[in-house]
Amino acid sequence: MAKVTFREDRCKGCGLCETACPKNIIKLSKERINQKGYHPAEVVDQDACIGCAFCATICPDLAIKVEK
């Protein structure tokens, strides 16, 4: 089972991970705000994740860890 963990305090809400996700399950949070003041990215449907790590590959801020 693939698992994506965000280090939310590092996320700058740029949304590049959204563009890379082949399953379209990453979205920027609409409610929450992180320490830096950005809306952090989050996975909306963890079960659909295939663990490709595309999101982590394109993340410029090393905010994503992927386990399988």
Next chain:
Amino acid sequence: MVVFDKPNGLTDAPFHYCPGCTHGIIHRLVAEALDELGVTDKTVGVAPVGCSVFAYNYFNCDMIQAAHGRAPAVATGVKRGEPDCIVFTYQGDGDLAAIGTAETVHAAARNENITVIFVNNAIYGMTGGQMAPTSLPNQVTQTSPYGRDVTVVGYPVKVCEMLSQIDGATYLERVAVNDVKNIRNAKKAIKKAFKYQMEGKGFSLVEVLSTCPTNWGKTPKESLKWLEENMKPYYPLGVYKDKFANEEAK
């Protein structure tokens, strides 16, 4: 099983770059390449002047910060003094292609055994978005508000094409980091450049097309698209020179 995590070659300091700036990706690719080759501990990096001036906070190897454009000259000194070290410079287009043109060209001509990571985002980032030597024709910047007029300020400098005419240079490749496929290719190119240095083959330069959402005045997502549609046609990706291509193919 961990599929992806921060490489050991980078410290845990959060990057100071703007949201969506691809400097972070390129930092990571360099660190991953060094880690995989097992040379992080004996690497010396040279940071430039520009947005990446603080690169020394992020890399887990020894770092020096050079005067504007002089990184290849500093790297030359380090490499000649400590030939066993792996030496790389990390430079932007304002640093390498403007004030540092002479150092770059002559380091290539001398075939210094160093690796240059050249980040080309077609604008001066740190100083606030002025026109760079690599800005595209008709590109709007702070100092070319009506678009770059090539009849007045001339044409962009294509660094890989220019250096490919120099006999000394060993390996020149242009890559981009605007999607996952390109990022993977960029990693391969960066790793190959370091491998060549470890084998004593000489000067290698990897030009990475990068984005600058803040100064391009675009969102991070639009910037990826702008790079694809505007920069790539003007700066075609590919290997511009590889003296050992036949050997590698075997």
